[in-house]
Amino acid sequence: MPQPTDSGDAIGTRLRAIRKRRGLTQHQLAVASGVSVSLIRKLEQGERDDTRVETARALAVALRVPTSRLLGGAHETSGARPAVVDRWAPVRGALAAPLPGPEDDAPTVAGVRAAVSAAMPLAAGDRLDELAGVLPLLLRDAAAVGEDPAGRSVHAGLMRLVGWAFTQTRQFDAAEDALGRALHSAPTGLDAAAAISTQCWLLLRRGRIAEAGRLAEQWADRVEPRMSRATPGELGAWGWLLLRAAAAADRDARPDDADRLLRLAGAAAAALGHRAVPGGFLRAFDARTVQLKEAEHAMIADRPDRVLHLSAAISWDGMRPTSNNLNRNRLDQAGARVRLQQYAEAVDTLETVWQAAPQWLPHQRYAQDILSQVIARRRTLTPRMRLLADAVGVPL
Structure with a gap:
């Protein structure tokens, strides 16, 4: 939910100050941004202390400032509905304190790995309700083998899947917990980069766009491969981090940075060619992934004709x-x-x-x-x- 702010840090206070600095009336800002005068007035008068990121971006573009400057550090988008919170309560409980398993039937690393793999089609098929039904037992068994060196990667992969599912269902605090554990358990740098990529998506969904952009660019610099000998896994990890950074730049009203980052992601896809990125659908990356983000970029830039043109050009x-x-x-x-x-x-x-x-x-x-x-x-x-x-x- 949006976090409370004091009057000196409210979005309306910043909006009014920047608008006056630019020499614009509320009506002129409404015309330039496409945001209604009534909403601008409500924000500035404190009748509304929160707005959608898309609306804030439109105002920021008209005012020629980053969206994050207008929103400040306290903006947070709304979370899951009560019915969703209730449905996923067993999963959150199992994440916080996994249930004890049967003493005479201890799980094995190979068995848990196979069970996690069997659950992946539920996630890939967006069958979230069924996924919620199997995750508590998976969390129980993964916790039991997580201390085993061979089980560490299984535990990290499951934590990333759980973090992805919680992000999809807007249970942001639980997602942050799961992704933090995925990062802690990550046995390799590529596993860590995968967890960070999902964490950046979580931050974007929460409305913490500046934080998401910084984290994505830091890790993109950290994992940037030598193109002449890069593996598919390295190119996929780098490409996804660049796309997360581009998405943050887009939402922060920095289109030139978004264009630059999208071009770099395109270079990663070109170097990858027809090789597949290992690791399942959560790590899948190729030229079409970049095309999809280019269409999203066009939508954020309010170029609907280009959205449809780019989308029609993608081969499935x-x-x-x-x-x-x-x-x-x-x-x-x-x-x-x-x-x-x-x-x-x-x-x-x-x-x-x-x-x-x-x-x-x-x-x-x-x-x-x-x-x-x-x-x-x-x-x-x-x-x-x-x-x-x-x-x-x-x-x-």
């Missing part, structure tokens, strides 16, 4: 759609359709995502925002739009 041959690739890109496509006032097409796209990933879509505030914009522009809703609004969780 040989890649299974997941929340890490096509389903996330479809949300950008739906958002672009709304910007272009193609509301029926936007709803069609959201409905496609719902059919493909019904357990993932309700956790996406981005989808709620997109559908809310469509609803606001409709006098009446069709039955399928009402059904989709309930599924996505658009507030009444």
Whole structure:
């Protein structure tokens, strides 16, 4: 949830000071940013002490300052709904204190590794409810073998999966705990870089964009390989960290830095070629990964036509759609359709995502925002739009 701030550190105080320094009225800032005068007024008068990162970025671009300067250090996006918190309580409990296993049937490293591998398709298929059902026992068994040198990598991999799942479901504190353990248990530098990459995504989801950018760039510098002899794992780790840093720069209203980092990620993908990055879907990286982020970059830069053009150019041959690739890109496509006032097409796209990933879509505030914009522009809703609004969780 947004953290409380004192009046001297509130976003409205900073907004008013920077606006006056730029010599803009509230109305002029509204025209330049596309943010309503009423919202600007509420922020400056303290009637609202929080706003979406996308709104803050639009204001920051118009004011020619980084988004992080406008938001300050206390901004935090909202977390999971109560129903999600309740559903995942056994997983959080097992993370905090794993249940004791049967004394006459102690787990083995090989057995736990196989069990974790068997659970990966649930994550890759966005079957989050089923994943929540198996994680408590996996956490129990991984804790039992985690002290074994051979079991350390298994434990680290599971912690990263748990951190990813908690981030997907917006349980941010639990995600931070799990990813901290993944980093602590990481047996190699590449395992550590993988944990950091997911941690950067967590920070971005929390709205801590400056922190995410610093961490991603520090680790990208740390793991940058020698291109002439880099392994697929090294190129994938470096590429993902560059993409996290680019995403942070985008949201921080630093488009030139985002362009530079995307170009470097493209160089990593070109050096990788057709070689596969080992480590499963959480580490998967190739030229299409960069293309997807370029489309996201265009969406943040408010270039909806380019979003659709870039998305149409991506080949999905040989890649299974997941929340890490096509389903996330479809949300950008739906958002672009709304910007272009193609509301029926936007709803069609959201409905496609719902059919493909019904357990993932309700956790996406981005989808709620997109559908809310469509609803606001409709006098009446069709039955399928009402059904989709309930599924996505658009507030009444």
